[in-house]
Amino acid sequence: MDFDIAPASPVPIYRQIVEQVRRLVASGQLTPGEELPSVRAVAQQHAINPMTVSKAYSMLELEGLLTRRRGVGMAVADVQRDAAPADKAALLRPALEAAAQTAHQLGFTTAEALQLFEEYLDRKKSHE
The missing domain is CATH 1.20.5 (Single alpha-helices involved in coiled-coils or other helix-helix interfaces)
Incomplete structure (x- = not known):
């Protein structure tokens, strides 16, 4: 999985990540249990601050879209329903x-x- 980050966009980077994950889950391209890339991997790939990625993942966890797996990282929550x-x-x-x-x-x-x-x-x- 690869995020499409636009650093010059007026939309903050953490919002770009949040919105992309929401869309990918809603479309079924990200399925329950599927792991997301680590905070460090995303930050390095896009040359952004790891705290930015962490903030996005934390927001998605609070929404119930992601779940934290100890020692593994973040994954799509198992309780997802197909988006209408x-x-x-x-x-x-x-x-x-x-x-x-x-x-x-x-x-x-x-x-x-x-x-x-x-x-x-x-x-x-x-x-x-």
């Missing part, structure tokens, strides 16, 4: 609202914006 489609949409909606506003401000037509979105979806899918 509405839950998934709620996680996507803020990004879509921001993208729609930006597209409108830049003068894109709906067709142009949808074409760009499809291109990015296809590009992301081809990198999996």
